[in-house]
Amino acid sequence: MTAEQIAAAVQALDEQAGDHEGLKPGLITVHADNWVAMSPRLPALCSIPAQGIRHRGIRVIVSRQEDNRVLTRDEAGQRGEPFLDLEPPTA
Helix, strand or coil, rough: CCHHHHHHHHHHHHHCCCCCCCCCCCEEEHHHHHHHHHHHCCCCCEECCCCCCEECCEEEECCCCCEEEEEEHHHHHHCCCCCEEEEEECC
């Protein structure tokens, strides 16, 4: 997945979820080999002390054991907590 595909997946999950909290975006996982090329292209990346890296308020986990994907809150479980409100996309 590219940074653009991840951003589109986040947006699509949010739109499809409606009012169902468990179907909203809950965690972004990125394989470590893709992170260096991808991170500058993901807008609004920030690091919140004690909460790690986030994109639009969604936790980002970078690891060699992960695939590039966006999980729902139900799929992410505790790995994505604390869940924050999805921040608006930036240009």
